[in-house]
Amino acid sequence: MAVMTPIDVVELTRALVRSESPSGRESPAAALLEQALLDLGYDRVWRDEAGNVLGEIVRGEGPTLMLNGHLDTVPAGDLDSWQHPPFAGVLDGGRVWGRGACDMKGPIAAMAVAGAHAAADSIAGRILMTGVVQEEVGGLGARHLAATQRADVVIVGEPSDLRLMLGHRGRVEVHATFPGRLAHAAKAELGENALSRAARFVRELEALDLPEAPLLGRSTATATQIRSFPEDGPNVVPGRATLTIDYRNVPEDTRDRIVERLRALDAGAAIDVPTEAFVSEDGRVVMDLRRENGAYLLADDDASVSTAHSAISEALGRDIGIGTWWFATDAPHLAAMGAPVLGFGPGDPELAHTQREHVRVEQLRDAAIAYRALIGAFLAVAS
Numbered sequence: 001m002a003v004m005t006p007i008d009v010v011e012l013t014r015a016l017v018r019s020e021s022p023s024g025r026e027s028p029a030a031a032l033l034e035q036a037l038l039d040l041g042y043d044r045v046w047r048d049e050a051g052n053v054l055g056e057i058v059r060g061e062g063p064t065l066m067l068n069g070h071l072d073t074v075p076a077g078d079l080d081s082w083q084h085p086p087f088a089g090v091l092d093g094g095r096v097w098g099r100g101a102c103d104m105k106g107p108i109a110a111m112a113v114a115g116a117h118a119a120a121d122s123i124a125g126r127i128l129m130t131g132v133v134q135e136e137v138g139g140l141g142a143r144h145l146a147a148t149q150r151a152d153v154v155i156v157g158e159p160s161d162l163r164l165m166l167g168h169r170g171r172v173e174v175h176a177t178f179p180g181r182l183a184h185a186a187k188a189e190l191g192e193n194a195l196s197r198a199a200r201f202v203r204e205l206e207a208l209d210l211p212e213a214p215l216l217g218r219s220t221a222t223a224t225q226i227r228s229f230p231e232d233g234p235n236v237v238p239g240r241a242t243l244t245i246d247y248r249n250v251p252e253d254t255r256d257r258i259v260e261r262l263r264a265l266d267a268g269a270a271i272d273v274p275t276e277a278f279v280s281e282d283g284r285v286v287m288d289l290r291r292e293n294g295a296y297l298l299a300d301d302d303a304s305v306s307t308a309h310s311a312i313s314e315a316l317g318r319d320i321g322i323g324t325w326w327f328a329t330d331a332p333h334l335a336a337m338g339a340p341v342l343g344f345g346p347g348d349p350e351l352a353h354t355q356r357e358h359v360r361v362e363q364l365r366d367a368a369i370a371y372r373a374l375i376g377a378f379l380a381v382a383s
């Protein structure tokens with residue numbers, strides 16, 4: 001017997017929160033979203049090779065608007081530190097609580113419901129609702145989606161407190177390895193200390209004048225970790241040391257430029273951005289990815305920005321404002337399709353990844369209204 005899934009935005013958010021879906025093991029949430037899209041009346045619903053859920057509504061000829069969210073969440077951490085259990089979908093104080101409530105099962109629920117409502121409006125084109133896997137760990141799902149689908153405009157529903165977002169800085173994990181020469185620490189003058197070399201590098205790194213972009217501020221480079229070799233040699237002058245740098249980049253500051261800039265600080269250091277293999281849940285899609293999430297910034301004079309800003313502001317009866325996220329998203333991966341990517345979602349971004357994660361019911365309902373207005377604006381029937 002088929003069990004009906006909730007088609008109310010609040011109940012769907014709660015059901016998705018209850019469907020625990022850590023990165024790489026999203027199928028419980030994927031199955032629930034699939035069923036919800038069918039119950040909501042989407043014309044066609046399917047899952048691709050990567051495990052992403054897609055649902056389509058086609059009304060005549062026109063452009064494709066992609067609505068996008070990620071199905072995976074970060075881990076809940078220490079369960080005792082949660083006020084409400086993280087996978088119970090508790091509704092309390094006008095808020096849905098739990099891991100993924102705002103990042104981003106609430107936004108997915110609002111987009112899914114809005115698509116169904118918009119299907120009854122006068123529109124021309126295709127609504128493509130997408131729930132992707134592995135956003136929190138490399139973006140395999142969105143990268144696969146961008147390689148296999150087409151869209152004319154994309155809305156990423158990451159939490160934005162209902163503001164319009166144009167992008168974010170990227171993150172590049174750089175490893176700098178310094179050579180040295182082993183010696184007895186009591187005769188340190190006979191060796192060459194790789195840590196001394198790393199220390200000089202950190203001082204120069206902190207003095208770098210890095211590029212800036214409108215709305216995003218400057219690139220930043222922060223030394224975060226160091227390992228010296230041999231690791232079990234407290235009385236040995238290290239012969240090698242590897243420093244990890246968390247580099248947050250603006251779009252023009254590409255990986256090649258970053259590597260070149262850091263290499264100039266010490267010609268003898270080996271600078272690289274390591275790769276890692278990512279595999280979809282059932283093993284059908286495998287990607288070797290750099291430890292890097294691209295930067296993205298949509299030009300504020302792009303026609304889609306004013307269309308979205310006025311459609312949502314009008315629907316919600318206030319100026320929603322325009323900004324950027326301080327964290328990375330799937331936007332740069334989806335931008336590979338060549339379409340403008342806009343950000344808008346319910347929920348306070350500061351709550352994402354915390355033990356206080358929740359989303360306000362009022363924002364969920366406003367988001368569903370706003371997404372419906374966005375669909376109406378981008379898939380407007382030509383007059």
Ligand SMILES: [Zn+2]
Nearest residue numbers: 070103104158
């Ligand atoms: Zn997110």
